Amino acid sequence: MTKPLTLAIFQSMMPGGTAYGSWRHPENTAPDYLDVDHWVSLGKKLDAAGFDFLFFADAYGSPDTDDRFFDIRIKDAGIGAADPLVVVSAIAAATSKLGIVVTASTTTEKPQSLTRRYATLDHLTKGRIGWNIVTGSGQAASARLFGEAMIPHDERYLIAEDHIQLSLKLWEQSWDDGAILLDRAAGVYADPSKIHDIHHDGPYFKADGFLTVPPSPQRTPLLLQAGTSGPGRDFAAKYAEAVFLAGGDAKHVAANIADIRERAERYGRPADSIKFLVGVGFITAPTTEEAQAKRGEMLSFSTVESAAAFYATLTGIDLLALDRTKPLGDVKTEQGQSGVERFSGADGVPPATVGEILEDYRRNGVNGSIFVGDPSTVADQIEEFIELTGADGFAIQPYLVPGTYDDFIELLIPELRSRGLMREQPEGSTLREHLFGEGRKRLPREHAGAQLQTPVS
Template sequence: MGLWRHPDSEAHRYRDLAHWIETARILERGRFDALFIADALGPLDVYRGSTRAALRDGINTPTDDPLLLVSALASATTRLGFAVTVSSTYERPYAFARKMTTLDHLSEGRIGWNIVTSALDSAARNLGLERQIPHDERYAVAEEFMEVVYKLWEGSWENDAVVRDTASGVFVDPSKVHPVAHKGTYFTVPDIALSEPSVQRTPVLYQAGTSRAGRRFAGRHAEGVFLSAYSPTLARTLVDAVRAEATEAGRDARELRFFAIATVVVAPTDAEAHAKYEEYRSYTSLEGSLARYSALLGIDLSELDPDTPLEYADTEGIRGLLEVFTRLDPDRTWTPREIAEFVGVGGGGPVLVGSPRTVADELERWAEDADLDGFNIADPVPPVTLRDFVDRVVPELQRRGRVWTEYEGSTLREHTHGPGRTRLPENHPGARHRRP
């Protein structure tokens, strides 16, 4: 928060396609699985009941639609995947299924979807609702949304439906394309999917909610889970809880991949890295952090004593995030000021500062202690911090056998789950809609 003011930051170039292409190519050079782009559909207006603080610091607004970037970035790369946040609360599943299939076609199978249910009242107001749909009902909507898109992606078209037989004049065999015939509580979709299946059919499914409803949803649907935690112990608590939900849902819990957000400030020596970190800290915005977290938590933090520990209360915001800072760790309490200072440079996870060896040691410690599969590396001074990570930390991780030197497979699901794994596994609920 506030680091857009740093002289090296190119955050203001978010409107410039060349900036995004440069970022994607940096990540592909570093053999990242994917570029993940978060998104939200409303301005941040909870703090002091106004958008003023968020606008002053450029928090969340202005912003463009990340989904529209993907085809261009896929054209500029060959192996990097792309995971984009899209809300199940405000999309329509029939049109959304076609959008994602189109991107999977154009990228040759490199698309992922971060499923969110949206927590901002401002999004509800501006997208036609008189009030925010209650937290747990948003997950009920999401459950049915998933059922519909699974039917469209996995069940509507048989594998050999497209024949393109010039001799007989048949492009598609009509007997192999089936209406999904869905009529539910929230959606009615009677007809066939508009797009023929893509390489992955269903995009790689990510999820980040860690409330009780969010953990249950992740256990049923997620292939990758994004975590925000300030300690490996807390991250392990969340990992174990979601794996338990996956087992309860009849899935192989080890199929889920967990990625903790982490910010890395690296330099040739520990001393140089810490000097760089202190420089970054000098640009952070306390009020910007409070404005962002007020919206995420659904609590106007300006109304609270900044030095009194925060207490949990059910809100229509991101309950899992509120739990992280209130009751999941019995040994730690957080005040609004401490939260704002903590997330100033990072994004809700650890800020790892040091030489390449020091950072690699810490990443390995987190991975081991928290049972993680990888990290969601933040970029507070774009693209400098990602470039530093690729140029300095990735070679150290490659020497340790922690990061591949060449991609194995070509689709995003192969990146996350292994060569040849282009489709959902058989025990995933989406696979149950496949036709024999």
């Protein structure tokens, strides 16, 4: 049965964007990432078109100047990243429906400060904020910047578990519903009996006190996650309300989705309690020939060296130093295991050679799939992919900003709506309602955080 897709826009607050080298295109405004008008204009466009949310990828750190890819990254606008949380309020003030999701790491951010910022933003956005939970992206560079030893991959998920437990307590337990009285005549702003200290004595974080921000429209922001290593899938099954997956072979994507859904059920959550969004690029034009010409232009900017540099940033693995005719083999990395497992071969898909990984990254970027053609052709590709994978929607990776989105809005959205694949506007007023339906503003009762909730008044 046809159902509307969840559609997110994939962005990062940096000059290079998500398609290698495309910043050089004269119509690409991605290098304007430090201009607030750039983000306000983009937010208005996406809001008017009816997209569910704007997603910001983010990471701390930069490679060492002795890194073999340093010069490539600098020349190809792969370095220079600002803090996307700073622009959320500006985008929110200029929009009325568009959700905004920002990445933050449980390794670099303390729960006490992170929960305060996201609760504040949930108020300022009127419930349209989401947190993409990562344990560390570009972890080697981040650790170097903070002057810390790099934490092993699996231990980062133990930290994340402790982090989210404390975060949920702060959001869900600090204030009872109805605590704010705002009784000017009696001189009572809030009921002291409805504000509570929380106590947390975890292996990595400790806290005694309460979140100073009163309950926001969602209380807990929409929770998203992107890792697909073993620990990542288990963390997603327990806590995530939406999961980002790299594209690529539909069988592999389908297996990841099925595995996480099964794990979620073991945690007592319905299989459909998580929305799965696949990272995909869209290149469309009035005719397939024109779309293919745009695809060719996109690839003319992309090099194997840039692809290798980005892969090394994510995983710590230098593909250019390896035999391109052979698979990676049984490689383990403490930096980004999902980027390795994506090509390791499983679910009837053979392992990719190093050369194939390089070409995949050069052609498709981190998100892994590109749909190319006229609107009808692309819509057919979408329907086939959704049918094969069981995914719920897409995180749309741009080639040009805003050109990719203009084409999507003008050409593809009418086709999607005619097929029942996109709503006129997102449901409800909050981001959680956009994904799960009007009236579902707070964490559902099956979620691990539900036992922490105060009663809804």
